[in-house]
Amino acid sequence: MSTRTVYRHVAHTIRHAPEGGITYEAFCVTAGCDAESGPHDEQVAAQDWALRHTGRTGHDLFRRVFTHHAKATRAE
Numbered sequence: 001m002s003t004r005t006v007y008r009h010v011a012h013t014i015r016h017a018p019e020g021g022i023t024y025e026a027f028c029v030t031a032g033c034d035a036e037s038g039p040h041d042e043q044v045a046a047q048d049w050a051l052r053h054t055g056r057t058g059h060d061l062f063r064r065v066f067t068h069h070a071k072a073t074r075a076e
């Protein structure tokens with residue numbers, strides 16, 4: 001007696017999903033510092049974090065990441 005699992009391929013398409021919003025993050029890239037803003041819904045929140053971090057530490061270079069979302073839907 002053997003069992004068999006069948007995976008049926010279903011075609012999907014993927015596209016930008018505005019409803020997912022955009023996430024803004026900033027990462028300090030000064031050597032030895034791994035501070036990061038964490039994800040924010042507002043760009044100004046990540047910027048404010050960076051400015052406060054510079055004020056506290058003098059670190060002045062950041063990697064900024066803007067993330068949008070994508071949705072996969074079944075193609076029929």
Ligand SMILES: [Zn+2]
Binds near residue numbers: 033059
């Ligand atoms: Zn830093």
